[in-house]
Amino acid sequence: MKEAGLPPGVVNFVPADGPIFGDTVTSSPYLAGINFTGSVATFNRLWIQIGNNINNYLNFPRLIGECGGKNYHFVHASADVNSVINGTIRSAFEYSGQKCSACSRLYVPESLWPEAKGLLETRNSLKIGDVAEFDSFSSAVIDQKAFKRIKSYIEFAKQSSDLKIIAGGLCDDKIGYFIEPTIVLSKNPTNKIMQEEIFGPVLTVFVYKNNETENALDLVGSSTPYALTGAVFAQDKQFLKHALEKLKYTAGNFYLNDKSTGSVVAQQPFGGSRMSGTNDKAGSPHYILRWTSPQSIKETFVPLNDVKYKYMT
Numbered sequence: 001m002k003e004a005g006l007p008p009g010v011v012n013f014v015p016a017d018g019p020i021f022g023d024t025v026t027s028s029p030y031l032a033g034i035n036f037t038g039s040v041a042t043f044n045r046l047w048i049q050i051g052n053n054i055n056n057y058l059n060f061p062r063l064i065g066e067c068g069g070k071n072y073h074f075v076h077a078s079a080d081v082n083s084v085i086n087g088t089i090r091s092a093f094e095y096s097g098q099k100c101s102a103c104s105r106l107y108v109p110e111s112l113w114p115e116a117k118g119l120l121e122t123r124n125s126l127k128i129g130d131v132a133e134f135d136s137f138s139s140a141v142i143d144q145k146a147f148k149r150i151k152s153y154i155e156f157a158k159q160s161s162d163l164k165i166i167a168g169g170l171c172d173d174k175i176g177y178f179i180e181p182t183i184v185l186s187k188n189p190t191n192k193i194m195q196e197e198i199f200g201p202v203l204t205v206f207v208y209k210n211n212e213t214e215n216a217l218d219l220v221g222s223s224t225p226y227a228l229t230g231a232v233f234a235q236d237k238q239f240l241k242h243a244l245e246k247l248k249y250t251a252g253n254f255y256l257n258d259k260s261t262g263s264v265v266a267q268q269p270f271g272g273s274r275m276s277g278t279n280d281k282a283g284s285p286h287y288i289l290r291w292t293s294p295q296s297i298k299e300t301f302v303p304l305n306d307v308k309y310k311y312m313t
């Protein structure tokens, strides 16, 4: 950044407790903007604090929020199942599902479910262990708070009559906050496990009837307030085109026959709308412009000799 011309002291690393930092910056009259990555609850809190302080600022603070997701893989009857299995396992379970873009909802047509159940076998092959061992696919979740939150969804799944855990489900915090990659089958496409962000290795599958594909597509957008990432798997090009149009408000980053995760900054601008954020697209030229303050300048070379307009004389 220095090489690009940014003066020293403009960028500072200030490690702090989150709420103390947030309370401090939002109460400062000099706050010019916030570029936040994290949960909806925290972004809402910051926005509310700024609203409450609006009479005290020297500028209107600009706000960018990059928040959570309830990302989906939608599988059409024409899909290549192998690609669905491998893409879904990677998206849902790498980094133990702790990516805003991780897949946590899988919609599968009844006709493909017997084959798509290969998910379970692939899941069984994953080693979840020490990150220092290169054959570990993933490891523990970040901290006790995350462990408790994710575990509570697994406990909920064990008790809900809509839900059945078909793989994983064990949680163990003896030597680290380990949670098995877990696959849940839901009879109910609007069960809370299909709506809320879990931010952990829990994937929920809803099997739809082939003759209800349109209804299943409708569920993708109506089931959650998020719109971060999503993927459609189909070899039928007409269907892909149709899904792209129908699902356009469900994902800021939309994938065709690819997993819903792994966008590369500067190649795939990243971000989502609705409760997933302000969709300013990190990694795109639009983003940097949000933090600039353009000034228009005019200089006149013809003196103004009269106050009256020409038609007045």
Ligand SMILES: NC(=O)c1ccc[n+]([C@@H]2O[C@H](COP(=O)([O-])OP(=O)(O)OC[C@H]3O[C@@H](n4cnc5c(N)ncnc54)[C@H](O)[C@@H]3O)[C@@H](O)[C@H]2O)c1
Pocket (backbone or CB within 6 Å): 017, 018, 019, 020, 021, 022, 023, 037, 038, 039, 040, 041, 042, 043, 045, 046, 066, 067, 068, 069, 099, 100, 101, 197, 199, 270, 271, 272, 276, 277
């Ligand atoms: N859209 C994206 O690009 C993106 C990328 C990564 C993670 N996420 C989202 O982040 C969330 C997971 O992260 P988390 O659980 O750490 O979220 P979080 O909201 O609890 O915390 C995010 C960050 O904000 C800080 N923070 C907490 N309270 C604050 C406050 N009152 N004021 C200012 N800062 C505060 C935390 O210390 C942390 O650094 C998920 O919802 C995930 O989807 C989004």
Ligand SMILES: N[C@@H](CCC=O)C(=O)O
Pocket (backbone or CB within 6 Å): 099, 100, 101, 102, 260, 261, 262, 263, 264, 265, 270
């Ligand atoms: N760009 C990465 C991470 C985004 C959020 O953490 C992805 O698309 O998975």
